[in-house]
Amino acid sequence: MLKQNLSPDLTPLRHAHRLATLYSYEILDTQRESVFDDITRMASTICRTPIASITLIDAERQWFKSEIGLGKSQTPISASICAHVVLENDVLVIADTSADRRFGGNPLYTGDPDLKFYAGAPITTADGVTLGTMCVLDTVSRSLTQEQIDMLRMLARQVMMHLELRRMLRLSEKTSDYRARMLASAAHDLRQPLFVASLSVQSLLQEAAPHQLKRLTLANGGLETIKKGFNRMLIAASGHASFTLAELDDTDLGDVLEFIHANFLPLAERKDIRLSVLRTRLHVHSDAVQLETLIGNLVANAVKYTEAGGRVVVGCRRHADHVALHIIDTGIGMASESVNTLFEAFRQGDAQSEGLGLGLWIAKRTAEALGVSVQIHSVPGRGTHFILSLPLKASTEPSSEPIVQVR
Incomplete structure (x- = not known):
C-alpha cells in the first residue's frame, strides 16, 4: 500500500517578495509563445521524455507557460513536485515516484496519467529568487545522464534569460x-x-x-x-538612462531601398517569391541605418507570410509634405483584430513560425523614433499593405514617380 503524501511546508512559496518578483515579469496567464515552446521541445528531445513543461509556481497553483504531453494549463500547488524544486532551489530527479513517500497520495502520480519519473531544474533570477522549473516527466521509471541533467540546467537558464528579455521589453514600452x-x-x-x-x-x-x-x-x-x-x-x-538617436539628416531613400533589395532578394528567391523594389531619387529627413531596420523588418515580415508564387512590392511616392513608402504583399493577410495587436511584443502572425515575435514591435518603436507614421490595410487571404509616411527633406524636388499596384 502506498504511503500518505507528505506535503511540504508551502509557506516560503507564498512569501510576498517571491510572489512580487514572479508577478513583475507579467507572464502568468499569457498566451503561448514560440520561443518558450521551442525550449520545451528541446528539453523533451534531449531527455527523451514524452512530457516536458516550463512551470511557474504561483501562491495556490502551478501554471505552465509551455507544455508538451500534459494537456493542462495549470494544476493545484498541492499536486506539484515542482514546488519541491522551488523550495530546495536545486535540480531534483525522482527515478520512481511510486517509491517516494512524498508523492504517495498525489493524483498526478497515482492515477491518469500515472506519472512515474520526474526531473526539474530551477528557473532562478540573478538575485536568487526561484520562479519555477524547467521539468521533464515520463510514465515509466527511468534516469537521466549527467549530460542530460546539465542540459536541463542550461535550458532553465535560457528560460530565465527570455523572461528577463521579455520584462525589459515591457519596461521599455512603459518608459x-x-x-x-x-x-x-x-x-x-x-x-x-x-x-x-x-x-x-x-x-x-x-x-x-x-x-x-x-x-x-x-x-x-x-x-x-x-x-x-x-x-x-x-x-x-534594464536601467533608465537615456539613449539618443543619431541626429536626423538628409537620407538618400534610393540607397536605403537598394540595400533592402540586395538583402532580401536571396530569401525571396528561395521561397519562389517575386520581390520588386522600385528605384527612387527621393531624399527624406531620417537616419539611414534605423530606416533600413524599419523597412527591413516590414519587408522580412511580408516575405515570411507570402506563399511561393506570390509577390512583394516596395515603392514610394512624393506628397506635399512627406514621402509615402508602400510595402505590398500577396500573402496570407490578417483580420482586423490581428491588425490591432500586430505591433505588440511577442505577437506573431503564425504561432508555428520562427522567431520571438519581436520584429514588428521593433519596427513600431523605430518608426516612433524616426517620426514615421505607419498605416496597415490587410485582407485575409489576399495580402497586406503597409504605408509609411516619411518626413520629406525640405529641398526635395517634386517627383512623378508612381507607386506600382499589385494585381
Missing part, C-alpha cells in the same frame, strides 16, 4: 527607453542562434578527437564570452 529597445533588438537577432551554436559545440566536445579538443574548447570559450556580453547588455538595458 520609452530607446536604449533598451535597441539592445533588445540585438538580443532578438543574435541570442537564439548563439544558443544553438553553444549547444552544438558542447555536444561536439563530448565526442571530439584529441586533435579537435583545443579548437572546440576555444570556440566554446568564445561563445561563453559573447553570452556574458549579452548578459551585461541586458543588465544595462
